[in-house]
Amino acid sequence: MRGENHTSMAQFILIGFSEDPSLQPILFGLFLSMYLITVLGNLLIILAITSDPHLHTPMYFFLSKLSFVDICFTSTTIPKMLVNIQTQRKDFSYSECLTQLYFFMIFGGMDNFLLTVMAFDRFVAICHPLNYSVTMNTHFCSLLVLVSWIIMFCVAMLHVLLIKLLTFSVGTKIPHFFCELVQLLKAASSDTLVNTICLYLSAALFGVFPATGILFSYYQILSSLMKMSSTTSKHKAFSTCGSHLCVVCLFYGTGLGVYLSSAVSYSADRSMMASVMYTVVTPMLNPFIYSLRNKDVKGALGRLLSRAISFPS
Template structure:
């Protein structure tokens, strides 16, 4: 890759969330804790679902896939950040930056698609309960997840190949804690018109399309719930999609909030700080939302871990939820 000054690009500098040395131990400890909770919590969800035959249903099949994607999503950014803080280095190689960007886009898109598929699953379960197992058969569920993977791989590959064609100048400082696509494009010396067109087109398409699908599904769900005569029936129907609705609100609320606020303020540091919400906090909170509000998951976790650790698990989850809310 030949930059404007004729030297070969070999590395970028990730400036992180703060350059103050006295804050680095605090940032390291906070992000290490959040990362461990994310991996541990989502891994517990996957193990509980896979070990309990009662949870071998489409809803929990998609949930286990969401947990796996959340682990991978966080693992693309946080470990490198922790290593840089520990070694007091801000360097990421050119190849490492492109690779990180590729996997970040891949798992972000996967999160988006799987949440949309889960909304469709809840729509079929509530609006067509008698045909649910016929419609959401294992073949369709597997096909929906496979299509989500294929589309995510192609989209992230397209973005990465478009970046590879660019040349970069001498200013290689990325004001972020990972190689965020938009920040990398701003460092390019060559024309990024096609890259920006592709970026904004896919943002509108991938954010707007699935979001419209989710909103449409829930509009039908609300109509079906309102038609249920008994209050108990309404509560039972709503409780089956309450956790998913919370996760969707958290994911889209934080991600759209970050990009809209960064576009309005043009402050890269504020954008980096705000992006912690959807890159780290959201994957960490998803297991808490599903385990605290879903009795099936609670029972599966109790059976998997043993009733002796029930109180410890609840205390553990409430403790980290309290810590997170404190930092907010």
């Protein structure tokens, strides 16, 4: 009974960052601060966009959805980690682990899809401006988001169902701070060939292809900008892409770049640092990137804060 189990009796031990008791308060304070900044920053972006009629456009519609997904994405891992640090517990039940994995994959995939859709939106706006209002209509934008949700719900469920077929030893140790798919496959005591094949297929379909789509979109955008004769028009067109391009570089640079390097020479510590970068740091920085580089968002945030300050009086 103790040797192996793949039912609800199975339990995982999340090793986390450090077992040194003196570092636990520092880790708790650091990640709590980052989590609160992430939630507050993205909530402000959502409130600014929904409350300002000037921002009721496809570009900001997708940005509000990205901010919502970033809040959920971070919330799948950090609160549980904070509880574990505070209670000095590292155990994680089988059902809790699969639930966390399911939602983590959904929101992580939605981040990927939304960044791709936002690149397509900028491509249509700059390369085909006369058809922009017709192509990127409200119905089509909502449909893109809805289809993305449906795809990720199905893909995440497929991976979870495949994980349920695996066998794990009771008290399996996972060198991570949350239940990550790759780490679960490494910890399984049964054959993971099917899971690994599905993992690589998912990485190709929902990682490589979206990244290729973003690169193609910006190649077309750059080509269109080079054909513009007015410097002012070039600057105005590219300024609408600057924030998105920064977020794309941050997301893929931290998520893919560090993981590819860790695949060459695997290290549990390096893998955890990579996860922190794209699960915590990137969602935390996104609101700052969009608010600091975008005049429309800065103006909306200013009006929102002004109304909030003057409301009591």
